[in-house]
Amino acid sequence: MSAQRCDELRLTGSGGANRVMEAELKRLVMRSPFDIRLGPPKREGEETLLYPFDARVAWVAACHHRTSSRISWDLCSSPAVRLEPLFADLLPALSADERLADGKHLRFSVELGSSSDFEASPLQLRGVVKNAIVEALASRGIASDVDSEAPDVVFVVRRAGMPDARRTVVGIDVGGGARHRRGARVAAGLAPLRETLASQLIMLSRWDARTEPLVDPMAGSATIPIEAAGLAVGAAIRHPADLPLRHLAAFRDLPTDTPDLFPGTVAKIVALDADAELIPAMVGNLRAAGLTGPAYDQSIVIGQQDVRELTPDHIERLLPAVRDMRPGVFCFNPPYGVRIGGEHGEAELMGLYADIGRALGRFSGWRAACFVANPRFVYAFGHRATLTKPASNANLRGTFLVFQL
Numbered sequence: 001m002s003a004q005r006c007d008e009l010r011l012t013g014s015g016g017a018n019r020v021m022e023a024e025l026k027r028l029v030m031r032s033p034f035d036i037r038l039g040p041p042k043r044e045g046e047e048t049l050l051y052p053f054d055a056r057v058a059w060v061a062a063c064h065h066r067t068s069s070r071i072s073w074d075l076c077s078s079p080a081v082r083l084e085p086l087f088a089d090l091l092p093a094l095s096a097d098e099r100l101a102d103g104k105h106l107r108f109s110v111e112l113g114s115s116s117d118f119e120a121s122p123l124q125l126r127g128v129v130k131n132a133i134v135e136a137l138a139s140r141g142i143a144s145d146v147d148s149e150a151p152d153v154v155f156v157v158r159r160a161g162m163p164d165a166r167r168t169v170v171g172i173d174v175g176g177g178a179r180h181r182r183g184a185r186v187a188a189g190l191a192p193l194r195e196t197l198a199s200q201l202i203m204l205s206r207w208d209a210r211t212e213p214l215v216d217p218m219a220g221s222a223t224i225p226i227e228a229a230g231l232a233v234g235a236a237i238r239h240p241a242d243l244p245l246r247h248l249a250a251f252r253d254l255p256t257d258t259p260d261l262f263p264g265t266v267a268k269i270v271a272l273d274a275d276a277e278l279i280p281a282m283v284g285n286l287r288a289a290g291l292t293g294p295a296y297d298q299s300i301v302i303g304q305q306d307v308r309e310l311t312p313d314h315i316e317r318l319l320p321a322v323r324d325m326r327p328g329v330f331c332f333n334p335p336y337g338v339r340i341g342g343e344h345g346e347a348e349l350m351g352l353y354a355d356i357g358r359a360l361g362r363f364s365g366w367r368a369a370c371f372v373a374n375p376r377f378v379y380a381f382g383h384r385a386t387l388t389k390p391a392s393n394a395n396l397r398g399t400f401l402v403f404q405l
């Protein structure tokens with residue numbers, strides 16, 4: 001048998017997310033209820049971190065980690081790239097695996113990660129892995145049903161590893177599926193930023209929520225302000241009851257609730273947009289995220305404002321506490337221009353970028369961090385970037401930029 005038992009926690013993010021994912025997990029684990037020292041992870045390319053599996057670290061990551069796209073627990077791997085050898089490898093490995101599940105019955109589904117270098121169709125690959133799991137569970141006395149609507153446990157199969165050592169890896173999704181789905185957004189603007197990218201942007205800005213205000217001057221559906229509020233207090237994005245943890249013995253004694261990891265931080269956040277029609281969407285999304293009400297009156301404010309007219313006075317009027325704080329941070333993603341289009345549209349867009357640069361220039365001592373998918377932004381914006389980091393997510397390629405104003 002050439003299957004190998006694995007025991008690793010796999011965090012996958014958008015292209016280039018490794019460092020930020022690592023920094024975030026370290027910060028969260030330090031503030032978690034557990035006394036753990038997190039060693040450095042192994043890296044697979046630019047977007048995957050592998051930690052030796054520890055159920056407590058997996059719990060912290062699954063409940064709180066905001067910058068990863070998927071979190072799974074690798075159980076075994078095989079070099080096989082064809083169906084029969086893969087089945088022959090997986091069946092004994094999984095049958096001998098005491099970590100698969102607890103109980104007498106399991107409903108499960110199988111999801112596919114990247115599998116382009118597997119020599120059969122994705123559907124066939126998934127089918128073979130399902131069969132191997134059904135038989136392995138049966139051999140352990142566990143009856144099972146494949147149920148992709150309401151599975152107890154989601155298994156994941158993917159081709160993974162560095163180019164010279166690729167393997168077919170089977171694991172369990174412990175992160176509750178695609179993690180940019182936070183479950184809170186009720187209305188989206190025209191081009192909402194993925195939550196995972198929004199939290200990366202905020203991490204890259206090095207925002208200190210205790211001493212600096214954060215302003216999104218083009219907030220759309222308020223994705224960035226909502227992520228900022230969550231990052232500030234270390235709020236969970238998944239509840240343990242919604243994760244497969246109760247079906248897995250490794251997680252049995254871990255907490256069932258998720259208090260904030262940085263309680264008591266009162267962040268100062270301003271969400272602005274020029275488009276009046278977006279204000280109700282922002283309010284709805286903040287409410288859905290539990291960020292409205294008297295407790296947030298002096299903490300998160302929304303306003304209709306054209307960024308070109310924005311001055312420090314405006315911000316102080318909206319949020320007077322800013323006067324006693326250090327200079328703040330702008331976090332935003334400007335329009336990319338895909339919808340404006342054409343030569344005229346491009347000129348208009350460059351004009352807007354230049355105007356944003358001039359407006360933010362009034363905020364001496366502040367930092368600005370943005371995610372842009374238009375390569376001409378930096379030139380038009382007119383400030384020198386202190387950090388430039390390419391990023392990709394789904395079919396969107398862009399760049400994180402940080403400026404000292």
Ligand SMILES: C[S@@+](CC[C@H](N)C(=O)[O-])C[C@H]1O[C@@H](n2cnc3c(N)ncnc32)[C@H](O)[C@@H]1O
Nearest residue numbers: 189192193218219220221223274275306307335
């Ligand atoms: C790419 S979207 C931002 C998406 C947002 N981050 C989200 O996740 O929903 C750009 C936003 O800029 C706003 N905008 C365009 N021109 C503006 C201006 N001059 N001042 C302020 N906001 C502007 C648009 O209304 C739009 O909501």
